[in-house]
Amino acid sequence: MDKENNSTHEEQNPSCKINPEITRRDFIGTVIRFGLLATLAGMVLPALSYLAPVTKRGPAGGLSDVGGVDDIPVGGGKKVIVAGSAVLVLHTAQGFKAFSAVCTHLGCLVAWDESRHEIVCPCHGGVYDVDGKVVSGPPPRGLPPHEVSVVNGRIMVKA
Numbered sequence: 001m002d003k004e005n006n007s008t009h010e011e012q013n014p015s016c017k018i019n020p021e022i023t024r025r026d027f028i029g030t031v032i033r034f035g036l037l038a039t040l041a042g043m044v045l046p047a048l049s050y051l052a053p054v055t056k057r058g059p060a061g062g063l064s065d066v067g068g069v070d071d072i073p074v075g076g077g078k079k080v081i082v083a084g085s086a087v088l089v090l091h092t093a094q095g096f097k098a099f100s101a102v103c104t105h106l107g108c109l110v111a112w113d114e115s116r117h118e119i120v121c122p123c124h125g126g127v128y129d130v131d132g133k134v135v136s137g138p139p140p141r142g143l144p145p146h147e148v149s150v151v152n153g154r155i156m157v158k159a
């Protein structure tokens, strides 16, 4: 046998600093462990973020700025988040009104139907009027109102 073939990699390449303690098996094991850890993190982190409380909250019990008066034309409506809850803001000829956007039947989010001038629930056909009172369908009661005011051209809704 040739002497050169019996020499180690480091003997053949003195400038090379490969650690002889790390075997191919160790290296592949490390790569597999890293891959399993990354996969586990990819599954656990989204679950934890789902369980975390909503962080986009306004001041507790205070007024939340939900936009400028020009953002909602007369006859229009807009869904916003106030202190972590969905709120429907309407701009009527009498001014701004705000209601919980959660249907009192089974909790679907209602929407403003500008053409019908009514608040409608897409789930079971519940209909509310512009004052949040039940017009038809299964909702047992009207939509809870929120206080709304205009301050310096900004629409402010109380949680």
Ligand code: FES
Pocket (backbone or CB within 6 Å): 103, 104, 105, 106, 107, 108, 121, 122, 123, 124, 125, 126, 137, 138, 139
């Ligand atoms: S959840 Fe709205 S009508 Fe049923």
